[in-house]
Amino acid sequence: MNTNLSMFADLYQFTMMYGYYKTGKMDDEVAFDLFFRKNPFQNGYTIAAGLETVIQYIQNLSFSESEIEFLKSTGIFQDERFFDYLKNLSFTGDLYAVPEGTIVFPNEPIIKVKTRLFEAQFIETALLTQIGHQSLIATKANRMVKVSKGKPILEFGARRAQGVESAVLGSRAAIIGGCSSTSNVKAGKEFNLMISGTHAHSWIMSFESELEAFRSYAELFPDQLILLVDTYDTLKSGLPNAIKIFKQVFKKHGKPQKYGIRLDSGDLAYLSKKARESLDQSGFYDAIIVASNELDEYTIRELESQDAKIDAYGVGTKLITAYDQPALGCVYKLASEKINNKWVPKIKRSENPEKITNPCLKKVVRFVNEDKNEALVDLIMLEDEKIPSQPFEVFDPIHTWKRKIVQQCKWFELLQPIYLKGGLVYQSPSISEIVDNVKENLDQFSKEHKRFSKPHVYHVDLSQKLWDMKMKLLAEIK
Amino acid sequence: MNTNLSMFADLYQFTMMYGYYKTGKMDDEVAFDLFFRKNPFQNGYTIAAGLETVIQYIQNLSFSESEIEFLKSTGIFQDERFFDYLKNLSFTGDLYAVPEGTIVFPNEPIIKVKTRLFEAQFIETALLTQIGHQSLIATKANRMVKVSKGKPILEFGARRAQGVESAVLGSRAAIIGGCSSTSNVKAGKEFNLMISGTHAHSWIMSFESELEAFRSYAELFPDQLILLVDTYDTLKSGLPNAIKIFKQVFKKHGKPQKYGIRLDSGDLAYLSKKARESLDQSGFYDAIIVASNELDEYTIRELESQDAKIDAYGVGTKLITAYDQPALGCVYKLASEKINNKWVPKIKRSENPEKITNPCLKKVVRFVNEDKNEALVDLIMLEDEKIPSQPFEVFDPIHTWKRKIVQQCKWFELLQPIYLKGGLVYQSPSISEIVDNVKENLDQFSKEHKRFSKPHVYHVDLSQKLWDMKMKLLAEIK
Structure with a gap:
């Protein structure tokens, strides 16, 4: 890719x-924020992903001759010098982003772009597509991992x-979100992921x-012996045949490294219990039972609550398409523009109050209780604003009477520099580092925020200064 | 791509x-069918798409050294000669498919692969992914086109x-499904699609x-002047400002080729009527009103039923992700295998009756009433079976008492040869030819089958011989 x-x-x-270009604004410095407005799947949080492909995209920015020719052929762009600027397009500014695997929340910038208007505008589409898609799937995978009680989730959706x-x-x-392996060989090779699959x-x-x-x-595969048992009849044919084979293999080769069955249709709770019984009766206590067939987090949770005897879940369609909400809906909004060498905050009003943007150059600071190692609030602040000394009060930006005291908290900024003055200053972590990052991040949130059903809403507040500025700008729009 | x-x-x-390879079966000739089990979105039909990328995929099949190395590194494949076969892998058999833009139905093969087991098995994943995705989006687009009363649907979902x-x-x-244009420049260039977009x-x-x-x-763009009017306040600011500008442009340049406004938030029915009034009062009778904002076929239909004054619809998320059903669920099943030079039919049973496969080498024949030019039934037949002389009777394969007489019908086979003995024998049509194919195909179906809500179920039946064989095989499974 x-x-x-x-x-x-x-x-x-x-x-x-x-x-x-034509209005002389192309070199104006601007700041755009990329964010989403709602956690997907009624989850309590979102796992950021996609930064690595965003970096690849930016590194490879350049137009071929045939691409320039195509743009010329549209007849839209009358001034030929425009194409010279396109030919020389590269990213020359600053880009800040949360590392992949960071737990993020609605309305806080997860990418901040600070560069010439010309290029800041251009990269919008690709950034939205990549961050939106990958964060969505990582979050969906994490929901399945959350309910499987430690049993591996295998990604089968290619x-x-x-x-x-x-x-x-x-x-x-999906691996970032916590899946154990994927069936997708191309993905395995490109990203060094654990691959799995039998027949x-x-x-x-x-x-x-x-x-x-x-x-x-x-x-052929005496040591990786997961047999699919539902081609003709799971209990009458597949399972007894599998047990016969296990006996032969044990006799001939000894105990396989890994062996068991896969159920791919029918009543998985019932069949898994029946299969467990038969396997145990034959002494195959450590034969594993893998289940698949249109599984999602709700079915997995159901199966677990029925004490189904399933040791691993293969998930396909529902994960790889994020079936119940196939788009995260990221947006990319102008927050500030440098005019006469001064940053001027920008705001978009809307009939829908939740669509009003947060103006200004900003930073996002997470405050984490030092004793409990538990995140208390994310505070969106002006970029040059000092972190207040504790204790201090924060408030909900809509229901401003909801207030909270921040004290005994350590804090850190979520947005990290990725590009500075066009130079890449960030080393992309490995997949396993990203997976660890998810775990460390999640450790900093309370059970209530991570709850599967109706989780606590995590606080993302605006600093007083930012809130004041927003109100001032809204009042100024006639 | x-x-x-x-x-x-x-x-x-x-x-x-x-x-x-290890069991000496790699060169066995087999036949696989690719099909889906249910029309998406409760639509009455599906529009096949994706064949062109399938052909590209097959044409480009080959493994690089680093790919072979990766496979070796998995440690799964003990016999090194296997990799020589992989290195020489290419498609050597026959592949039949319905041309892109063909109207197709559940359970009928839309691709039939007839080749060595080794390669037939291999191409499964890529075929399913490409046909499933693209057919889904084409069908979704067509649903939007169906309810917009001839008003253009613009694809904005990148x-x-x-x-x-x-x-x-x-x-x-989306263009195959009937959209008028896309905002996606890369797609426009690669596939010669009409592109559109303003600001x-x-x-x-x-x-x-x-x-x-x-x-x-x-x-800058006096002739393509669609102004987005909802940044601050549609009726109080955007619309009056747009009208001011139209007046200035008319005075300075004369009437633009195309001009109007785009509404992107708020109550689109109400705002479009208010906007229409104001534009008309100012004499801008031919200013167009484009609407966007999370539109799908249900909202478009609602807007049309309220007589909203909208001239074109921009659709994003709901189309490009097929939001309410983001996967078609194509499957690829073994239908027959040549054993000792004789084709042996293959069947998969299942606990779920709808998942039982149709065995045998097959063809799909569509019978179309000559007078009305109206499709009556698709008959899945044995590949070498003669087309019966009319009149003859067909019957529903589940509810066999549902019978129908086929008479005064012309007929044609849906599956066309794409590859024969590994050679590509098919010339991919242009996009506009595919779009025409959709129209011609749809013309052959009754209004009831094309209906938006609760459409007539189109008959896809099995020939008596195929049905008999299926029953025989099911009875034989112990």
Whole structure:
């Protein structure tokens, strides 16, 4: 996925860039914030992901001759010098972002872009697409991990994804969210992910009998022996055949490193219990039972609450497409513009109050109780504002009577420098470092904030100065 | 999107290929069917799409050294000669498919692969992903087109797609489904699609006032003048400012080729009527009103039923992600295997009756009433079965008492040869030819089958011979 994606932008980015060029505004310094307005899936938080592909995108920004020719052919851009600026386009400014795996919340900037209007405008589409998609899948995966009581969640969704790239980057995001492995070999290679998989129904069907298919498979893979038992009849055929094979393998090769069955249809709670009984009766206490078939976090939770005898869950469609909410809905809004060498805050009003933007150059500071190591509030502040000395009071930006005292807290800024003056100053962490980051981040939140159903709403407040500025600007709009 | 996707497969495809190699089955000839089990979105039909990328995928099949090394490093494949077969992998058999834009129905094969088991198994994942995704989006787009009463549907979803490729191929599918244009420049270039777009809120916000922003825009694009009017206040600010600008432009340049406003928030029915009134009062009868903001086919239908004064709809998230059903759920099932030079039918049973597969080498024949040019039934037949002479009777494969006489019908086969003996024998049509194909296809279906709500269920039946064979095989499974 290293291809040059420079042409990936909405047409209006190009028309606006042309407009900024023609009106002499292209070099104006501006600040844009990327954020989302609501946690997906009624989850209490969102896991940020996608920064690595954003960096790749920015590193590879450049237009080929044929791309320039295509843009010329649209007839939209009359002034040919515009294309010279496009040809020389690269990212020359600052970009701050939360590292992948950071727990984030609605309305706080997860990327802040501070650069020339020309390029800040241009990168909007690609940033939104990549961060939105990958954060969504990471969060969805984490919901499944949350309810599986420590049992591995295996990502199996490649065939049901919205295209190949969506499957590959989705696998990576699923691992970030806590999945143990993916079936997607391309993703495994590109991102160094654990891959897993055994065989499909077609393997069974291509042999004269199920037993023969199992036996052949066992001879080839005696140490990784997960047999799919539902091609003809799970309890009457698949399971007894699998047990026969396990006996043969134990006799011939000894105990496999890993062995068991996969259930892929029918009543998984019932079948898993029946299968567990039969396996145990034959002495195969450590044979594992993998279950799949349109699983999502709700079904997994249901199965766990029924004490289903399932040791690992394979999830496909519902994870890789984030089935019940397939878009996070990230937005990218102008927050400030440097006019006559002075930063001027910008705001967008809206009929829908939740769509009013937060103006100004900002930073996001997380305050974490030192004793409990428990996050108390994220405070969105002016970029140059001093961190107040504790104790101090914060308040909900809408229901301003909701107030809270911040004390005995350590704090840190969420947004880290990724680009400074066009130079990449950030070393992307490995996948396992990102996975660790998720765990460390989650450790800093209370059970109530992480709860599966109706979680506590985490506080994201504005500093008094920012709030005052926002109110002032809203009052000024006629 | 021409990259080599050879590594894009579930790991179990590789383990099974290894198994087929080790058990001497790799060269067995087999037939697989690709199909889906349910029309998406409760629509009465599905529009097939994705064949062009499937062809690209097959044309580019080949493993690089680093890919082979990666597979070796997994430690799963003990016999090194396997990798020589992988290195030489190419598609050597036959592949039949319905052309893009064909109207298709549940359970009928839309791709039939007839080749060596080794390669037939391998291509499963990529075929499912590409056909599933693109057919889904084409169908979703068509639902929006269906309810908009001829008003253009503009695809705006790039930023909300599940990744860049999903946005690009989704745009193409949206155009196949009937959208008029896309905002996605990359898709426009790669597939020769009409692109459209004007400006965003950030354009307005980057100027000192809305009026100044409009004026600058109008000076640059006096002939493509769609002004976004909701940055501050649609009726109090955006609309009167737009009208001022239109007056100035008319005076200075004459009437623009295209001009109007875009509404992007608030009550679109109400605002469009208010806007229409004001524009008409100022004499701008042909100013168009574009509406956007989380639109889907239900909202568009609602707006139309309220006689909203909207001339074009911009749709984003809900189309590009197929929001209410983000996966079609295509499957790929073994139908037959050549054993001792004789084709042996294969079937998969299931606890869920709808998941039982149709065995045998098959063809799909559509019977269309000659007088009315109206499709009557799709008949799935044995590949070598003769088309019966009319009149003849067909019957529902589940409720066999539901019968129907086929008479005075022309017929044609849905599956066309794409590859024969590994050679590409198909010339992919242009996008406009595919769009025409959709129209011609839809013309052959009754209004009841195309109805938006609770459409007639179109008959997809099995020939008597195929049905008999299926019953026989089911009875034989112990």
